[in-house]
Amino acid sequence: MTQLAAVHRIPAIYPVREIAEVGGLMSYGSSLSDVYRQFGVYAGRLLKGAKPADLPVLQPTKFELVINLATARALGLTVPQSLLGIADEVIE
Numbered sequence: 001m002t003q004l005a006a007v008h009r010i011p012a013i014y015p016v017r018e019i020a021e022v023g024g025l026m027s028y029g030s031s032l033s034d035v036y037r038q039f040g041v042y043a044g045r046l047l048k049g050a051k052p053a054d055l056p057v058l059q060p061t062k063f064e065l066v067i068n069l070a071t072a073r074a075l076g077l078t079v080p081q082s083l084l085g086i087a088d089e090v091i092e
Contacts, residue, residue, distance in 0.1 A: 009075055020066040021091065025075065030060030064088040 002023045005012040014020060015029035038058055045055060068091040072079050084090055 006071075006074070011072075011075055011077060017064055017066045017089070020068045020071075023071055024068060025071045025077075026065065026067045028065050029063060031062040031064050034062045035060060066091065 002012075002014075002019060004010075005025075006023065011025045014024045014027040016032060017027045017029070018032075020027040042055060042058075046052065065087045066089045067079060067084065067087045069079065070092065
């Protein structure tokens with residue numbers, strides 16, 4: 001995914017942080033670790049005998065913005081300081 005964007009020098013935003021960690025420009029999406037934690041809580045409730053119909057539907061509550069500055073430099077982009085300031089993580 002990131003290779004195609006890099007070959008054509010297209011800045012792209014991805015839904016999961018792992019893609020930004022391996023070379024994507026940036027990602028904005030729900031925290032996978034938080035989603036997996038919610039899965040575990042649900043599984044625990046089911047194993048304790050809760051009925052699936054009685055469990056509430058949950059939506060992600062934590063979102064992360066990750067910016068990869070190395071990729072930005074490779075694409076010749078300057079990331080505004082205001083965007084860097086609100087990012088959850090900046091990868092050098």
